[in-house]
Amino acid sequence: MTTNDQFALVSRTEFDIPGRSHGLIDVVRWRYLLRLLVRTGVTTRYRNSVLGWAWSYVRPAAQFLVFWIVLGIFMNLDRVPNYAVYLFSGIVVINLFSEGFKNATTSIVGNAPLVRKVFLPRQLFAVSAVLVSFVHFLPQVALLLFVCLLMGWAAHISVLSILAVLAGMAIVMVFSLGLGLFFGAVNVRFRDAENIVELMLLLATWASPVLYAWTMVETAIVEKLGWPHWIVELYLLNPITQGVELFHYAFWRPASQEIVNSAGYAGDALTAIPPDLAVNTLWTALIAIGTLLIGQFVFRRLEGKFAQDL
Amino acid sequence: MSATASRPSIIINGVRKTFTLNHAFSLKDTVVSWVRRRKLTSTFEALKGVDLVIGEGESVAILGMNGSGKSTLLKLISGVMEPDAGEVLTRGRVAGLIEVGAGFHPELSGRENVFLNAAILGMKKHEIEALYDEIVAFSEIEEFIDQEVKHYSSGMFLRLAFAVAIHVHLDVLLMDEILSVADVPFREKCRRKFEELIAQGKTLIVVSHDMEMVRELCTRGVVISKGEVIYDGELEGAIALVDA
Numbered sequence: 001m002t003t004n005d006q007f008a009l010v011s012r013t014e015f016d017i018p019g020r021s022h023g024l025i026d027v028v029r030w031r032y033l034l035r036l037l038v039r040t041g042v043t044t045r046y047r048n049s050v051l052g053w054a055w056s057y058v059r060p061a062a063q064f065l066v067f068w069i070v071l072g073i074f075m076n077l078d079r080v081p082n083y084a085v086y087l088f089s090g091i092v093v094i095n096l097f098s099e100g101f102k103n104a105t106t107s108i109v110g111n112a113p114l115v116r117k118v119f120l121p122r123q124l125f126a127v128s129a130v131l132v133s134f135v136h137f138l139p140q141v142a143l144l145l146f147v148c149l150l151m152g153w154a155a156h157i158s159v160l161s162i163l164a165v166l167a168g169m170a171i172v173m174v175f176s177l178g179l180g181l182f183f184g185a186v187n188v189r190f191r192d193a194e195n196i197v198e199l200m201l202l203l204a205t206w207a208s209p210v211l212y213a214w215t216m217v218e219t220a221i222v223e224k225l226g227w228p229h230w231i232v233e234l235y236l237l238n239p240i241t242q243g244v245e246l247f248h249y250a251f252w253r254p255a256s257q258e259i260v261n262s263a264g265y266a267g268d269a270l271t272a273i274p275p276d277l278a279v280n281t282l283w284t285a286l287i288a289i290g291t292l293l294i295g296q297f298v299f300r301r302l303e304g305k306f307a308q309d310l
Numbered sequence: 311m312s313a314t315a316s317r318p319s320i321i322i323n324g325v326r327k328t329f330t331l332n333h334a335f336s337l338k339d340t341v342v343s344w345v346r347r348r349k350l351t352s353t354f355e356a357l358k359g360v361d362l363v364i365g366e367g368e369s370v371a372i373l374g375m376n377g378s379g380k381s382t383l384l385k386l387i388s389g390v391m392e393p394d395a396g397e398v399l400t401r402g403r404v405a406g407l408i409e410v411g412a413g414f415h416p417e418l419s420g421r422e423n424v425f426l427n428a429a430i431l432g433m434k435k436h437e438i439e440a441l442y443d444e445i446v447a448f449s450e451i452e453e454f455i456d457q458e459v460k461h462y463s464s465g466m467f468l469r470l471a472f473a474v475a476i477h478v479h480l481d482v483l484l485m486d487e488i489l490s491v492a493d494v495p496f497r498e499k500c501r502r503k504f505e506e507l508i509a510q511g512k513t514l515i516v517v518s519h520d521m522e523m524v525r526e527l528c529t530r531g532v533v534i535s536k537g538e539v540i541y542d543g544e545l546e547g548a549i550a551l552v553d554a
Contacts, residue, residue: 015321015399018389033429040426044417117412119389120430304392307385308329 019119021303023296026121034124034131041132056139060095064088071211079268080213082256085151088144089251090210090244096137097172097240098201103129104180105197108188112310122303123296126184130177134169148255156254167281168246171288175239178291185295185302189309208241209248213271236274239291242284245274316365317401319482319513320387324396327357327382356382358537359396366401366481369514371528371545373552379537380517384484387515402481405431411471416460420451423459424474431478441477448499449473468492476503482513501526521549 027034046052067087072078080086107125108115115122145153179197187193209217218232235241253270260270274280331352333343343350356379364370372380385391386398388406413430414423424445428438446452449469451462459467469492483504492500504527508514518524524531524545531548533541541551 012399015401016404018387018398018400018404019392020389030429030432032435033426036426036429040415040418040422044415047417113412114430115390117390118406118430120432307390 019304021121021123021300023300024123024127027123027127030121030124033120034128037124037128038131038135041128042135045132045136053139056136057143060088060091060140063095064091067091067211077212081267081270082151082252082259085144085147085255086213086248086252087211088147089247090208092137092140092144093168093172093243093247094205094208094210094240095140096133096169097176097204097243099133099136100130100173100176101180101183102197102201103133104177105183105187105194107180108184108306109191109310116307116310122306123181123299126177126180126299130173130180133176134173137169144251148251151255152258153251153255156257157250161250161254164246164250164281167285168243168250171239171246171281171285172243174285174292175243175288178288178293178295181292181295181299185299185306188302188306204240208238208244210244214241214245214274215271236276236280237283237287239284239288242280245277246281249273249277316367318363319366319368319401320362320364320515321399322360322362322383322387322396323399325357325360325383325386325393325398326355326395327379327386327391328394329354329356355537357386357393360534360537360539362532362539362542364513364515366513367508367511368530369508369516369528370530370532371524371548372515372517372532372534373524373548374534375552378534380534381486383534384486384515384517387482388484400482403432403479404482404484405475405478405480406484407472407475407486411467414459414467414471417458419458420446420455420462420470424455424470427471427474428478431475433478437479445473445477448476448503450496465493465496469496472496472500476500480512482515483507484515484517486517487519497523521553524549 022029046055049055051058064084064087068084072083072087077083104126107129108122111125114120115125183193183197205211214236217235218229221227221231221235222229236245253273256270259265260267331354333339333348333350333352340350360379360383372383374380382391384406386393387400388404390406411427413427415426418426424442425435425438428441428445429435433441446455449466449472451466451469454462454466459470462470472492501523504514508527514527516524516528528545531541531543531545532539533548533551541548
């Protein structure tokens with residue numbers, strides 16, 4: 001084996017090992033491609049459709065109407081003051097999460113021709129999927145903001161409201177990226193992942209106080225079932241729940257002040273702010289980052305087999 | 311080996327690649343084949359310990375029958391796959407013309423696709439902007455550049471994709487059977503471009519069944535059969551071995 005002896009003399013520092021990834025650091029290095037991928041994702045999404053971008057409003061609007069009519073009117077959940085805004089500010093968060101998570105999960109399989117043939121950091125696909133979902137989330141937030149402004153939102157906000165919006169978006173996006181990386185990597189070998197994700201998304205809407213108030217969960221768990229209070233605290237540590245509550249805090253609460261304060265208002269008072277909302281922001285942010293690290297770890301472990309498993 | 315007298319550009323040291331083929335895809339399949347005592351998986355050894363050193367500025371043809379492991383070897387060099395054992399080392403920027411146009415998006419225009427594909431191949435924005443006119447001129451489809459790529463003929467598609475790939479800054483170029491669709495003038499143009507790259511001291515690795523092309527470009531031939539290197543040396547010897 002004379003050739004092997006030769007290799008021992010070669011200095012390794014001059015060489016690269018093809019296929020070695022640096023995880024999310026690569027995403028920063030390849031930011032130009034990321035920008036193009038996001039732009040492509042955004043511009044081609046509604047190609048060849050007559051309504052185009054209007055679909056970004058139609059879907060949440062339909063969702064909102066169904067919930068509002070069935071839950072708000074038929075089932076009397078509208079004892080939560082200003083229920084329509086309450087509902088909508090939660091729905092936009094859930095949509096951000098669902099879309100980012102779902103698209104990130106299918107992003108690797110969806111880009112199979114590229115993954116199989118060209119070497120590039122594959123995390124880019126998941127990251128761009130989450131960013132595209134963020135772009136689609138913006139018009140929904142704009143609509144929410146518009147309605148809130150009409151209701152006198154601006155008079156009741158503080159710096160904390162703005163921070164709550166930013167924190168809520170960041171937590172939800174990091175969390176969905178982490179889950180998306182994990183399930184996206186698993187999905188290459190086991191397409192069951194897609195179905196599991198669908199199931200999780202179905203539950204996500206109901207596992208967070210989007211349609212109901214968190215106080216109802218507290219009442220049910222503590223008074224009705226007699227279970228210990230830490231279950232409620234656990235429930236509130238769901239990053240999605242936290243995102244929804246932060247949005248309630250930032251949009252629904254200031255927008256509803258006028259209604260509740262007005263003379264002759266006979267309904268319930270504003271639902272209490274969940275205890276430790278501020279501290280929980282920190283905890284759920286850590287949970288989201290932890291999820292991202294785990295997702296990233298699993299992704300990198302499985303990445304080497306993507307090209308042959310697809 | 312006299313060929314390794316120059317600085318090595320690619321080192322392939324004892325590389326093995328084994329594919330596991332799953333026969334059972336679902337739980338049901340697994341149970342059924344377990345009951346019938348059938349094997350759930352089988353393995354296929356695509357590369358059985360390949361040693362190869364390619365020096366800087368060499369142009370090497372990798373020849374062999376279909377399924378001999380040529381393309382797997384290129385995929386290992388480009389980093390799309392990782393070896394199961396052994397190591398692959400490369401120096402400088404490796405660009406693969408392994409699958410031209412894999413990154414093209416049918417809904418985007420030719421212009422947008424040039425930028426997208428060049429970025430996929432690792433180019434920076436200012437690099438692409440500087441080369442954009444040259445790329446389009448090379449492809450000779452200026453008049454269609456603002457049309458969506460899905461309306462292109464396969465030849466036009468190939469021309470544009472190839473023009474992008476060939477202009478990527480690179481030190482090592484990998485090519486896998488890509489020019490088979492192009493018409494004669496364009497092939498001739500590409501051949502000249504390859505010769506230009508060889509003259510610049512770039513390393514070229516070609517996998518092809520087109521012996522004419524190989525003869526014009528390469529000096530060294532490597533023959534792979536059933537995952538092993540059976541010949542490494544003068545090109546004519548390699549061609550004689552494969553044609554026999």
